[in-house]
Amino acid sequence: MPNRLFYDSHMHTPLCKHAFGEPEAYADRAIQAGLKGIIFTCHSPMPRGFWPHVRMSIKEFPEYVRIVDRAAKAYEGKLDIRLGMESDFFPGFEEWIAELHTMAKFHYCLGSVHWQGQDYKARYETGSVEDFIATYFRLLAESAETGLFDCLAHPDLVKNYKPECWDFEAIRPIVAESLDRIAKTGVAMELNTSGLNKRYAAMNPGPEMLAMMAERGIPVVIGSDAHVAQRVGDRFRLAINHLKAAGYSTVRVYEERWPHVMRLDEIERTLLRQATELGNTSVEAA
Ligand SMILES: [Zn+2]
Ligand SMILES: [Zn+2]
Numbered sequence: 084m085p086n087r088l089f090y091d092s093h094m095h096t097p098l099c100k101h102a103f104g105e106p107e108a109y110a111d112r113a114i115q116a117g118l119k120g121i122i123f124t125c126h127s128p129m130p131r132g133f134w135p136h137v138r139m140s141i142k143e144f145p146e147y148v149r150i151v152d153r154a155a156k157a158y159e160g161k162l163d164i165r166l167g168m169e170s171d172f173f174p175g176f177e178e179w180i181a182e183l184h185t186m187a188k189f190h191y192c193l194g195s196v197h198w199q200g201q202d203y204k205a206r207y208e209t210g211s212v213e214d215f216i217a218t219y220f221r222l223l224a225e226s227a228e229t230g231l232f233d234c235l236a237h238p239d240l241v242k243n244y245k246p247e248c249w250d251f252e253a254i255r256p257i258v259a260e261s262l263d264r265i266a267k268t269g270v271a272m273e274l275n276t277s278g279l280n281k282r283y284a285a286m287n288p289g290p291e292m293l294a295m296m297a298e299r300g301i302p303v304v305i306g307s308d309a310h311v312a313q314r315v316g317d318r319f320r321l322a323i324n325h326l327k328a329a330g331y332s333t334v335r336v337y338e339e340r341w342p343h344v345m346r347l348d349e350i351e352r353t354l355l356r357q358a359t360e361l362g363n364t365s366v367e368a369a
Contacts, residue, residue: 120163122190165190198244303326303334
């Protein structure tokens with residue numbers, strides 16, 4: 084992998100029941116996209132029937148470890164494939180998540196506040212849209228403070244709740260308070276490129292919040308959140324441009340739950356070179 088440097092740190096497997104394709108298909112796409120490695124972070128199994136149709140069951144967890152390991156062995160020397168997890172943060176389930184994170188040798192554990200879950204809405208959809216958004220950012224800070232996670236996934240996902248009501252300037256103080264708490268924990272936050280395909284079509288987080296994260300020195304990890312192989316490495320050069328505009332010069336990639344710092348200009352060079360070598364129009368222009 085001499086010309087390749089960077090990793091896509093967020094993607095799924097068919098075990099979550101809403102992603103398609105085997106890990107090997109994601110691996111093939113990662114090589115085309117000029118990546119050195121990928122981290123699978125499928126949705127965490129949860130006990131007590133917690134939003135079960137979007138995740139693997141606890142019984143399926145060994146199968147998850149097995150298929151990621153199978154791909155890692157098959158691509159040895161060609162692509163570095165690592166095991167991770169996208170774990171739900173929902174107050175009351177912290178002990179389970181702590182246990183889950185000891186059940187395999189994870190490289191990277193993402194924490195996610197998924198406001199779309201029935202359980203989440205049943206508990207928190209009780210007031211105005213503003214209340215719902217404020218609760219989301221309070222839980223985001225709480226998730227960082229648990230110490231369970233390396234990074235917080237798609238940290239403004241709630242803008243898709245009522246996209247027409249999303250007014251960043253109105254909630255800036257709420258976001259600032261949340262980011263102040265997160266910055267104290269040292270936990271990283273994700274720049275997730277899949278937001279461009281969501282109802283509120285923008286990366287998660289958007290440029291204003293990314294700039295506020297940069298001001299506080301919060302480290303960033305880039306992830307595609309691919310649920311199909313074609314999206315691995317999707318719009319990473321655009322993500323790098325967003326990061327530079329926000330004031331970032333580095334990002335992180337995790338190995339054995341330990342952060343490695345990589346320079347954006349070096350990553351960009353390797354992605355560009357790969358695109359040129361392949362004459363590849365599918366690696367999109369930034
Ligand atoms: Zn998903
Ligand atoms: Zn997620």
